[in-house]
Amino acid sequence: ASGNPGGPASAVPPGYVSPDGEEVAAAERGRARGAVREIRLTATPSSLDLGDRTVRTWTYGDELPGRPVRVTAGDTLAVRLDNNLPRSTTLHWHGIALRNDMDGVPGVTQQPIRPGASFDYRFAVPDPGTYWFHPHSGVQLDRGLYAPLIVEDPREPLEYDHEWIVMLDDWVDGVDGSTPDAVLDELTGGRARMAGMDDSEGAQDTEDLEGADGGPGGRPAGPSRRLRGARSRLLEGDPGDVAYPYYLVNGRAPEDPRAFRAKPGDRIRIRFVNVGGDTPFRVALGGHTMTVTHTDGYPVEHTTTDALLLGMAERYDVLVTAQDGVFPLVALAEGKGGAAMALLRTSDGAAAPPPSVRPRELDGRLLTADRLKAAEDVRLTPRDPDRTVRLRMTGSMARYDWAINGKPYDPAQRYPVRAGERVRVSFINGTDMWHPMHLHGHTFQLPGGGPRKDTTIVLPHHKVDVEFDADNPGLWMVHCHNIYHSESGLMTIIGYR
Ligand code: C2O
Numbered sequence: 001a002s003g004n005p006g007g008p009a010s011a012v013p014p015g016y017v018s019p020d021g022e023e024v025a026a027a028e029r030g031r032a033r034g035a036v037r038e039i040r041l042t043a044t045p046s047s048l049d050l051g052d053r054t055v056r057t058w059t060y061g062d063e064l065p066g067r068p069v070r071v072t073a074g075d076t077l078a079v080r081l082d083n084n085l086p087r088s089t090t091l092h093w094h095g096i097a098l099r100n101d102m103d104g105v106p107g108v109t110q111q112p113i114r115p116g117a118s119f120d121y122r123f124a125v126p127d128p129g130t131y132w133f134h135p136h137s138g139v140q141l142d143r144g145l146y147a148p149l150i151v152e153d154p155r156e157p158l159e160y161d162h163e164w165i166v167m168l169d170d171w172v173d174g175v176d177g178s179t180p181d182a183v184l185d186e187l188t189g190g191r192a193r194m195a196g197m198d199d200s201e202g203a204q205d206t207e208d209l210e211g212a213d214g215g216p217g218g219r220p221a222g223p224s225r226r227l228r229g230a231r232s233r234l235l236e237g238d239p240g241d242v243a244y245p246y247y248l249v250n251g252r253a254p255e256d257p258r259a260f261r262a263k264p265g266d267r268i269r270i271r272f273v274n275v276g277g278d279t280p281f282r283v284a285l286g287g288h289t290m291t292v293t294h295t296d297g298y299p300v301e302h303t304t305t306d307a308l309l310l311g312m313a314e315r316y317d318v319l320v321t322a323q324d325g326v327f328p329l330v331a332l333a334e335g336k337g338g339a340a341m342a343l344l345r346t347s348d349g350a351a352a353p354p355p356s357v358r359p360r361e362l363d364g365r366l367l368t369a370d371r372l373k374a375a376e377d378v379r380l381t382p383r384d385p386d387r388t389v390r391l392r393m394t395g396s397m398a399r400y401d402w403a404i405n406g407k408p409y410d411p412a413q414r415y416p417v418r419a420g421e422r423v424r425v426s427f428i429n430g431t432d433m434w435h436p437m438h439l440h441g442h443t444f445q446l447p448g449g450g451p452r453k454d455t456t457i458v459l460p461h462h463k464v465d466v467e468f469d470a471d472n473p474g475l476w477m478v479h480c481h482n483i484y485h486s487e488s489g490l491m492t493i494i495g496y497r
Protein backbone atom coordinates (compact mmCIF):
# COMPACT_ATOMS: atom_id res chain seq x y z
CA ALA A 1 0.00 0.00 0.00
CA SER A 2 1.27 3.44 -0.79
CA GLY A 3 0.43 6.46 1.32
CA ASN A 4 0.41 8.71 -1.72
CA PRO A 5 -0.87 6.72 -4.70
CA GLY A 6 -1.84 9.84 -6.61
CA GLY A 7 1.41 11.70 -5.93
CA PRO A 8 2.19 14.03 -3.07
CA ALA A 9 -0.81 16.33 -3.54
CA SER A 10 -3.33 13.71 -2.50
CA ALA A 11 -1.47 13.19 0.76
CA VAL A 12 -1.77 16.82 1.81
CA PRO A 13 -4.38 17.41 4.50
CA PRO A 14 -7.32 19.73 3.87
CA GLY A 15 -6.66 23.25 5.07
CA TYR A 16 -3.08 23.14 3.89
CA VAL A 17 -2.26 26.58 2.47
CA SER A 18 0.55 25.46 0.24
CA PRO A 19 1.72 27.44 -2.73
CA ASP A 20 -0.10 26.04 -5.74
CA GLY A 21 1.34 23.19 -7.78
CA GLU A 22 2.66 25.61 -10.41
CA GLU A 23 4.66 27.62 -7.89
CA VAL A 24 6.15 24.51 -6.30
CA ALA A 25 7.02 23.05 -9.69
CA ALA A 26 8.69 26.28 -10.82
CA ALA A 27 10.73 26.63 -7.63
CA GLU A 28 11.68 22.98 -7.90
CA ARG A 29 12.93 23.41 -11.49
CA GLY A 30 15.27 26.14 -10.31
CA ARG A 31 16.70 23.91 -7.59
CA ALA A 32 16.97 20.62 -9.48
CA ARG A 33 20.21 20.82 -11.46
CA GLY A 34 21.57 17.30 -11.11
CA ALA A 35 20.82 13.61 -11.00
CA VAL A 36 17.91 11.81 -9.36
CA ARG A 37 19.07 9.65 -6.44
CA GLU A 38 16.68 6.84 -5.58
CA ILE A 39 16.78 5.33 -2.12
CA ARG A 40 14.60 2.90 -0.23
CA LEU A 41 14.30 3.13 3.54
CA THR A 42 12.49 0.91 5.99
CA ALA A 43 11.48 2.07 9.46
CA THR A 44 11.41 -1.08 11.51
CA PRO A 45 11.49 -2.52 15.03
CA SER A 46 15.03 -3.81 15.74
CA SER A 47 17.23 -5.38 18.35
CA LEU A 48 20.37 -3.32 18.77
CA ASP A 49 23.68 -4.06 20.39
CA LEU A 50 24.87 -0.85 22.05
CA GLY A 51 28.23 -2.32 23.03
CA ASP A 52 27.39 -3.68 26.45
CA ARG A 53 23.69 -4.42 26.22
CA THR A 54 21.04 -5.16 23.66
CA VAL A 55 17.87 -3.09 23.42
CA ARG A 56 14.61 -3.31 21.51
CA THR A 57 14.09 -0.12 19.55
CA TRP A 58 13.06 1.29 16.16
CA THR A 59 15.61 2.01 13.42
CA TYR A 60 16.04 2.68 9.73
CA GLY A 61 17.16 -0.60 8.22
CA ASP A 62 18.29 -2.22 11.51
CA GLU A 63 21.26 0.12 11.84
CA LEU A 64 22.13 2.85 14.34
CA PRO A 65 22.62 5.45 13.07
CA GLY A 66 20.83 4.68 9.82
CA ARG A 67 23.08 4.47 6.79
CA PRO A 68 24.19 7.93 5.58
CA VAL A 69 22.34 9.28 2.57
CA ARG A 70 24.71 11.15 0.24
CA VAL A 71 23.77 13.42 -2.62
CA THR A 72 25.36 16.33 -4.43
CA ALA A 73 23.84 19.80 -4.18
CA GLY A 74 21.31 20.16 -7.00
CA ASP A 75 20.39 16.47 -7.02
CA THR A 76 16.85 15.31 -6.56
CA LEU A 77 16.41 12.84 -3.72
CA ALA A 78 13.70 10.22 -4.25
CA VAL A 79 13.13 8.19 -1.10
CA ARG A 80 10.50 5.53 -0.65
CA LEU A 81 9.88 4.99 3.05
CA ASP A 82 8.25 1.69 4.02
CA ASN A 83 6.72 1.90 7.47
CA ASN A 84 7.06 -1.42 9.29
CA LEU A 85 6.54 0.25 12.68
CA PRO A 86 3.45 -0.37 14.81
CA ARG A 87 2.77 3.40 14.67
CA SER A 88 2.32 6.08 12.03
CA THR A 89 5.49 7.94 11.12
CA THR A 90 6.97 10.55 8.74
CA LEU A 91 10.41 11.67 7.61
CA HIS A 92 11.67 15.19 8.19
CA TRP A 93 14.80 16.41 6.38
CA HIS A 94 16.34 18.61 9.03
CA GLY A 95 17.84 21.84 7.67
CA ILE A 96 17.05 21.31 3.99
CA ALA A 97 15.40 24.17 2.08
CA LEU A 98 13.02 21.79 0.32
CA ARG A 99 9.55 22.01 -1.16
CA ASN A 100 7.13 22.37 1.69
CA ASP A 101 4.97 19.35 0.88
CA MET A 102 7.98 17.05 1.41
CA ASP A 103 8.86 18.47 4.84
CA GLY A 104 7.38 15.52 6.71
CA VAL A 105 5.21 17.16 9.34
CA PRO A 106 2.12 15.01 9.99
CA GLY A 107 -1.15 16.93 9.95
CA VAL A 108 0.58 20.01 8.51
CA THR A 109 2.41 19.11 5.30
CA GLN A 110 1.25 15.52 4.86
CA GLN A 111 -0.91 12.79 6.35
CA PRO A 112 0.86 10.42 8.72
CA ILE A 113 2.22 7.28 7.06
CA ARG A 114 0.24 4.40 8.59
CA PRO A 115 1.75 1.14 9.78
CA GLY A 116 2.31 -1.04 6.73
CA ALA A 117 2.05 1.91 4.30
CA SER A 118 4.73 3.61 2.21
CA PHE A 119 5.38 7.18 1.16
CA ASP A 120 7.47 8.61 -1.65
CA TYR A 121 9.50 11.68 -0.77
CA ARG A 122 10.91 13.47 -3.78
CA PHE A 123 12.61 16.86 -3.65
CA ALA A 124 15.57 18.80 -4.96
CA VAL A 125 18.36 19.39 -2.44
CA PRO A 126 19.70 22.89 -3.10
CA ASP A 127 22.54 23.47 -0.63
CA PRO A 128 25.66 21.50 0.32
CA GLY A 129 26.30 20.63 3.95
CA THR A 130 25.82 18.32 6.91
CA TYR A 131 22.16 17.53 7.52
CA TRP A 132 20.18 14.65 9.02
CA PHE A 133 16.75 13.15 8.97
CA HIS A 134 14.35 11.87 11.60
CA PRO A 135 10.61 11.33 12.08
CA HIS A 136 8.42 14.31 12.97
CA SER A 137 5.94 12.10 14.80
CA GLY A 138 5.88 12.41 18.56
CA VAL A 139 9.13 11.50 20.29
CA GLN A 140 10.10 8.83 17.73
CA LEU A 141 13.42 10.51 17.02
CA ASP A 142 14.44 9.62 20.58
CA ARG A 143 14.35 5.99 19.53
CA GLY A 144 16.90 4.82 16.96
CA LEU A 145 15.25 6.65 14.04
CA TYR A 146 17.92 8.99 12.71
CA ALA A 147 20.60 9.08 10.02
CA PRO A 148 22.95 11.59 8.35
CA LEU A 149 22.12 13.34 5.09
CA ILE A 150 25.36 14.58 3.55
CA VAL A 151 25.07 17.00 0.65
CA GLU A 152 28.35 17.22 -1.24
CA ASP A 153 29.58 20.49 -2.68
CA PRO A 154 30.46 20.06 -6.37
CA ARG A 155 33.12 22.75 -5.81
CA GLU A 156 34.35 21.48 -2.42
CA PRO A 157 36.98 23.95 -1.25
CA LEU A 158 38.29 21.90 1.69
CA GLU A 159 41.01 19.28 1.38
CA TYR A 160 41.13 16.31 3.70
CA ASP A 161 42.16 12.65 3.82
CA HIS A 162 39.23 11.28 5.81
CA GLU A 163 35.68 12.26 6.52
CA TRP A 164 33.94 11.02 9.65
CA ILE A 165 30.37 11.51 10.72
CA VAL A 166 29.95 11.59 14.50
CA MET A 167 26.37 11.37 15.78
CA LEU A 168 25.96 12.05 19.50
CA ASP A 169 22.95 10.61 21.27
CA ASP A 170 21.36 10.31 24.68
CA TRP A 171 19.61 7.00 24.86
CA VAL A 172 16.57 6.01 26.89
CA ASP A 173 14.86 3.50 24.63
CA GLY A 174 14.45 -0.04 25.86
CA VAL A 175 17.17 0.14 28.47
CA ASP A 176 14.97 -0.78 31.43
CA GLY A 177 11.72 -1.48 29.62
CA SER A 178 10.85 2.20 29.30
CA THR A 179 10.37 4.11 26.03
CA PRO A 180 10.51 7.77 25.00
CA ASP A 181 6.68 7.78 24.82
CA ALA A 182 6.45 6.62 28.41
CA VAL A 183 8.89 9.32 29.49
CA LEU A 184 6.84 11.99 27.68
CA ASP A 185 3.66 10.66 29.27
CA GLU A 186 5.20 10.87 32.66
CA LEU A 187 6.51 14.38 32.11
CA THR A 188 3.12 15.66 30.93
CA GLY A 189 0.73 13.34 32.77
CA GLY A 190 -0.38 12.03 29.37
CA ARG A 191 -1.36 15.56 28.23
CA ALA A 192 0.76 15.60 25.07
CA ARG A 193 -0.65 12.32 23.84
CA MET A 194 -4.22 13.28 24.66
CA ALA A 195 -3.83 16.56 22.78
CA GLY A 196 -2.98 14.40 19.76
CA MET A 197 0.41 16.02 19.39
CA ASP A 198 2.13 12.78 18.54
CA ASP A 199 -0.54 11.79 15.96
CA SER A 200 -0.86 8.34 17.45
CA GLU A 201 -4.68 8.58 17.66
CA GLY A 202 -4.66 7.89 21.36
CA ALA A 203 -3.29 4.42 20.76
CA GLN A 204 -0.48 3.25 22.92
CA ASP A 205 1.79 0.28 22.53
CA THR A 206 1.41 -2.20 25.33
CA GLU A 207 5.17 -2.01 25.79
CA ASP A 208 4.78 1.70 26.59
CA LEU A 209 2.34 0.95 29.37
CA GLU A 210 4.39 -1.69 31.02
CA GLY A 211 5.01 -0.40 34.50
CA ALA A 212 2.59 2.53 34.20
CA ASP A 213 -0.35 2.87 36.57
CA GLY A 214 -3.08 3.39 33.97
CA GLY A 215 -4.69 0.85 31.67
CA PRO A 216 -4.54 0.91 27.88
CA GLY A 217 -6.16 4.11 26.65
CA GLY A 218 -6.69 5.27 30.21
CA ARG A 219 -5.25 8.29 31.91
CA PRO A 220 -2.19 7.30 33.88
CA ALA A 221 -3.23 7.61 37.53
CA GLY A 222 0.20 8.87 38.46
CA PRO A 223 3.76 8.10 37.66
CA SER A 224 4.83 4.58 38.46
CA ARG A 225 8.05 4.01 40.27
CA ARG A 226 9.68 2.91 37.05
CA LEU A 227 8.57 5.95 35.13
CA ARG A 228 9.53 8.31 37.92
CA GLY A 229 12.91 6.69 37.69
CA ALA A 230 13.00 7.16 33.94
CA ARG A 231 12.17 10.83 34.32
CA SER A 232 14.74 11.69 36.91
CA ARG A 233 17.39 9.75 35.04
CA LEU A 234 16.51 11.44 31.77
CA LEU A 235 16.49 14.90 33.26
CA GLU A 236 19.27 14.66 35.78
CA GLY A 237 21.47 11.98 34.32
CA ASP A 238 21.36 10.05 37.60
CA PRO A 239 23.21 6.85 36.78
CA GLY A 240 20.89 4.75 39.01
CA ASP A 241 21.33 1.02 38.72
CA VAL A 242 22.15 1.11 35.01
CA ALA A 243 24.35 3.55 33.17
CA TYR A 244 21.35 5.59 32.05
CA PRO A 245 20.67 7.54 30.07
CA TYR A 246 23.21 6.05 27.81
CA TYR A 247 25.39 8.39 25.85
CA LEU A 248 26.31 7.04 22.44
CA VAL A 249 28.68 7.94 19.61
CA ASN A 250 27.39 6.41 16.39
CA GLY A 251 25.30 3.96 18.36
CA ARG A 252 28.00 2.68 20.72
CA ALA A 253 28.36 3.09 24.48
CA PRO A 254 31.72 4.39 25.86
CA GLU A 255 32.61 0.93 27.19
CA ASP A 256 32.93 -0.32 23.61
CA PRO A 257 33.63 2.81 21.59
CA ARG A 258 33.84 3.23 17.85
CA ALA A 259 37.44 3.55 16.73
CA PHE A 260 38.36 5.80 13.81
CA ARG A 261 41.71 5.17 12.12
CA ALA A 262 44.10 7.61 10.49
CA LYS A 263 47.84 8.17 10.02
CA PRO A 264 49.74 10.85 11.93
CA GLY A 265 49.57 14.02 9.84
CA ASP A 266 46.32 13.09 8.09
CA ARG A 267 43.70 15.81 7.72
CA ILE A 268 40.30 14.76 8.91
CA ARG A 269 36.94 16.39 8.40
CA ILE A 270 34.57 15.54 11.24
CA ARG A 271 30.88 16.21 10.87
CA PHE A 272 29.37 16.38 14.36
CA VAL A 273 25.60 15.98 14.73
CA ASN A 274 23.76 16.09 18.05
CA VAL A 275 20.76 13.81 17.62
CA GLY A 276 19.97 13.67 21.34
CA GLY A 277 16.40 14.25 22.48
CA ASP A 278 17.27 16.07 25.67
CA THR A 279 21.04 16.62 25.94
CA PRO A 280 23.51 19.30 24.90
CA PHE A 281 27.04 17.94 24.41
CA ARG A 282 30.42 19.53 25.00
CA VAL A 283 32.84 17.87 22.57
CA ALA A 284 36.63 17.67 22.44
CA LEU A 285 39.28 15.49 20.84
CA GLY A 286 42.12 14.81 23.31
CA GLY A 287 45.50 16.14 22.15
CA HIS A 288 44.01 18.11 19.24
CA THR A 289 42.54 21.48 18.43
CA MET A 290 39.66 21.67 15.99
CA THR A 291 39.12 24.23 13.22
CA VAL A 292 35.42 24.90 12.72
CA THR A 293 34.55 25.28 9.02
CA HIS A 294 30.73 24.95 9.00
CA THR A 295 27.77 24.98 11.29
CA ASP A 296 24.35 23.60 10.36
CA GLY A 297 25.73 22.89 6.89
CA TYR A 298 26.79 26.48 6.10
CA PRO A 299 30.40 27.72 5.92
CA VAL A 300 31.84 30.06 8.55
CA GLU A 301 35.09 31.99 8.84
CA HIS A 302 37.47 29.28 10.07
CA THR A 303 37.85 29.39 13.85
CA THR A 304 40.09 27.19 15.98
CA THR A 305 38.97 25.86 19.34
CA ASP A 306 39.58 23.20 21.99
CA ALA A 307 35.94 22.28 22.58
CA LEU A 308 32.51 22.81 21.02
CA LEU A 309 29.05 23.08 22.52
CA LEU A 310 26.31 21.40 20.46
CA GLY A 311 22.65 21.84 21.28
CA MET A 312 20.17 19.23 20.12
CA ALA A 313 20.01 19.08 16.29
CA GLU A 314 23.00 21.40 15.76
CA ARG A 315 25.86 20.37 13.48
CA TYR A 316 29.48 21.47 13.35
CA ASP A 317 32.05 20.51 10.73
CA VAL A 318 35.67 20.70 11.87
CA LEU A 319 39.11 20.00 10.42
CA VAL A 320 41.71 18.23 12.54
CA THR A 321 45.30 17.19 11.84
CA ALA A 322 45.94 13.77 13.39
CA GLN A 323 48.69 13.45 16.00
CA ASP A 324 50.50 10.21 16.87
CA GLY A 325 48.82 7.82 19.36
CA VAL A 326 45.33 6.92 20.57
CA PHE A 327 43.06 9.84 21.45
CA PRO A 328 39.64 9.97 23.10
CA LEU A 329 36.92 11.92 21.35
CA VAL A 330 34.67 12.75 24.30
CA ALA A 331 31.17 14.23 24.23
CA LEU A 332 30.25 15.32 27.72
CA ALA A 333 26.52 15.52 28.48
CA GLU A 334 26.52 19.16 29.56
CA GLY A 335 25.22 19.49 33.11
CA LYS A 336 24.41 15.79 33.43
CA GLY A 337 27.61 14.01 34.38
CA GLY A 338 27.74 11.39 31.66
CA ALA A 339 29.74 11.15 28.44
CA ALA A 340 29.93 9.44 25.08
CA MET A 341 33.25 8.42 23.60
CA ALA A 342 34.96 7.37 20.39
CA LEU A 343 38.66 6.86 19.67
CA LEU A 344 41.08 8.26 17.13
CA ARG A 345 43.79 5.63 16.55
CA THR A 346 46.91 6.56 14.59
CA SER A 347 49.29 3.96 15.96
CA ASP A 348 48.88 0.24 16.54
CA GLY A 349 49.49 -1.35 19.88
CA ALA A 350 49.05 1.79 21.96
CA ALA A 351 46.53 1.32 24.79
CA ALA A 352 43.14 3.05 24.65
CA PRO A 353 42.25 5.38 27.54
CA PRO A 354 39.52 4.22 29.96
CA PRO A 355 35.92 5.36 29.29
CA SER A 356 36.15 7.73 32.26
CA VAL A 357 38.97 9.78 30.68
CA ARG A 358 38.47 13.56 30.59
CA PRO A 359 40.74 15.22 28.02
CA ARG A 360 41.89 18.64 29.19
CA GLU A 361 40.60 20.19 25.94
CA LEU A 362 37.08 19.79 27.36
CA ASP A 363 37.94 22.53 29.84
CA GLY A 364 39.83 24.68 27.33
CA ARG A 365 38.44 27.27 24.92
CA LEU A 366 34.76 26.47 24.34
CA LEU A 367 33.23 27.58 21.07
CA THR A 368 29.58 28.60 20.88
CA ALA A 369 27.81 29.73 17.70
CA ASP A 370 27.62 33.39 18.70
CA ARG A 371 31.41 33.63 18.33
CA LEU A 372 31.31 32.57 14.66
CA LYS A 373 30.95 34.69 11.51
CA ALA A 374 29.24 33.51 8.34
CA ALA A 375 31.57 32.96 5.38
CA GLU A 376 31.28 35.88 2.98
CA ASP A 377 29.44 34.04 0.22
CA VAL A 378 26.59 32.95 2.51
CA ARG A 379 26.21 36.17 4.49
CA LEU A 380 22.81 37.85 4.12
CA THR A 381 23.02 41.29 2.56
CA PRO A 382 22.26 43.65 5.46
CA ARG A 383 18.82 45.20 5.20
CA ASP A 384 16.14 46.34 7.62
CA PRO A 385 13.68 43.57 8.42
CA ASP A 386 10.22 43.98 6.91
CA ARG A 387 8.67 42.23 9.88
CA THR A 388 9.52 40.94 13.33
CA VAL A 389 7.95 37.76 14.67
CA ARG A 390 8.25 37.68 18.46
CA LEU A 391 8.33 34.17 19.88
CA ARG A 392 8.56 34.08 23.64
CA MET A 393 9.27 30.69 25.17
CA THR A 394 7.21 30.12 28.28
CA GLY A 395 6.67 27.33 30.80
CA SER A 396 8.42 25.62 33.64
CA MET A 397 10.08 22.35 34.50
CA ALA A 398 7.69 21.72 37.40
CA ARG A 399 4.50 22.01 35.32
CA TYR A 400 6.10 20.91 32.05
CA ASP A 401 3.81 23.37 30.28
CA TRP A 402 6.20 24.52 27.54
CA ALA A 403 4.62 26.93 25.08
CA ILE A 404 5.21 29.86 22.72
CA ASN A 405 3.73 33.19 23.80
CA GLY A 406 1.82 31.27 26.45
CA LYS A 407 0.05 29.02 23.90
CA PRO A 408 0.89 25.35 23.52
CA TYR A 409 1.19 24.04 19.97
CA ASP A 410 -1.97 24.41 17.90
CA PRO A 411 -1.68 23.08 14.34
CA ALA A 412 -4.30 25.62 13.19
CA GLN A 413 -2.34 28.64 14.39
CA ARG A 414 0.14 30.47 12.13
CA TYR A 415 2.50 33.39 12.45
CA PRO A 416 1.99 34.91 9.01
CA VAL A 417 4.78 36.48 6.96
CA ARG A 418 4.86 37.43 3.29
CA ALA A 419 6.93 35.95 0.48
CA GLY A 420 9.92 38.18 -0.29
CA GLU A 421 10.18 39.68 3.17
CA ARG A 422 13.30 39.82 5.31
CA VAL A 423 11.91 38.39 8.54
CA ARG A 424 13.38 38.88 11.97
CA VAL A 425 12.46 36.19 14.48
CA SER A 426 13.00 37.31 18.02
CA PHE A 427 13.45 34.26 20.23
CA ILE A 428 12.85 35.43 23.78
CA ASN A 429 13.48 32.86 26.45
CA GLY A 430 11.31 33.61 29.46
CA THR A 431 12.14 30.31 31.15
CA ASP A 432 14.84 28.88 33.40
CA MET A 433 15.79 26.22 30.83
CA TRP A 434 17.69 26.75 27.64
CA HIS A 435 16.11 25.79 24.33
CA PRO A 436 17.66 24.93 20.93
CA MET A 437 15.22 26.70 18.59
CA HIS A 438 14.80 25.35 15.07
CA LEU A 439 13.08 26.74 11.95
CA HIS A 440 12.17 24.42 9.10
CA GLY A 441 12.89 25.06 5.41
CA HIS A 442 15.25 28.04 5.92
CA THR A 443 18.70 28.80 7.27
CA PHE A 444 18.55 32.02 9.27
CA GLN A 445 21.48 34.20 10.27
CA LEU A 446 22.60 35.11 13.77
CA PRO A 447 23.07 38.83 14.55
CA GLY A 448 26.10 40.86 13.52
CA GLY A 449 27.08 38.83 10.47
CA GLY A 450 26.93 35.66 12.59
CA PRO A 451 26.71 32.16 11.19
CA ARG A 452 23.85 30.85 9.06
CA LYS A 453 22.04 28.24 11.11
CA ASP A 454 18.74 26.39 11.30
CA THR A 455 18.96 25.68 15.03
CA THR A 456 20.23 28.06 17.69
CA ILE A 457 20.63 27.78 21.44
CA VAL A 458 18.65 30.39 23.39
CA LEU A 459 19.92 30.65 26.96
CA PRO A 460 17.57 31.12 29.93
CA HIS A 461 16.22 34.70 30.11
CA HIS A 462 18.13 35.67 26.96
CA LYS A 463 16.96 36.88 23.57
CA VAL A 464 18.38 35.90 20.18
CA ASP A 465 17.28 37.80 17.06
CA VAL A 466 17.73 35.84 13.87
CA GLU A 467 16.87 36.87 10.32
CA PHE A 468 15.85 34.95 7.24
CA ASP A 469 14.56 35.70 3.75
CA ALA A 470 11.06 34.37 3.12
CA ASP A 471 11.93 32.67 -0.17
CA ASN A 472 10.41 29.22 0.30
CA PRO A 473 6.60 29.41 0.58
CA GLY A 474 4.71 27.01 2.82
CA LEU A 475 3.95 26.13 6.41
CA TRP A 476 7.14 25.90 8.42
CA MET A 477 7.50 24.61 11.94
CA VAL A 478 9.42 26.60 14.54
CA HIS A 479 10.14 24.62 17.68
CA CYS A 480 12.49 23.70 20.44
CA HIS A 481 14.57 20.68 19.45
CA ASN A 482 14.41 19.26 22.93
CA ILE A 483 11.88 16.73 21.71
CA TYR A 484 10.18 16.57 25.11
CA HIS A 485 9.70 20.34 25.11
CA SER A 486 8.36 20.51 21.54
CA GLU A 487 6.01 17.58 22.03
CA SER A 488 4.60 19.08 25.19
CA GLY A 489 3.87 22.38 23.44
CA LEU A 490 6.97 24.44 22.51
CA MET A 491 6.20 24.51 18.79
CA THR A 492 4.39 26.73 16.29
CA ILE A 493 4.13 27.50 12.56
CA ILE A 494 5.34 30.36 10.37
CA GLY A 495 3.30 30.34 7.17
CA TYR A 496 3.32 32.17 3.82
CA ARG A 497 2.63 31.66 0.17
CU1 C2O B 1 14.89 18.23 13.38
CU2 C2O B 1 11.18 19.96 13.35
O1 C2O B 1 13.02 19.11 13.35
Ligand code: CU
Nearest residue numbers: 435480482485
Ligand atom coordinates in the same frame (compact mmCIF):
# COMPACT_ATOMS: atom_id res chain seq x y z
CU1 CU C 1 13.18 23.53 24.93
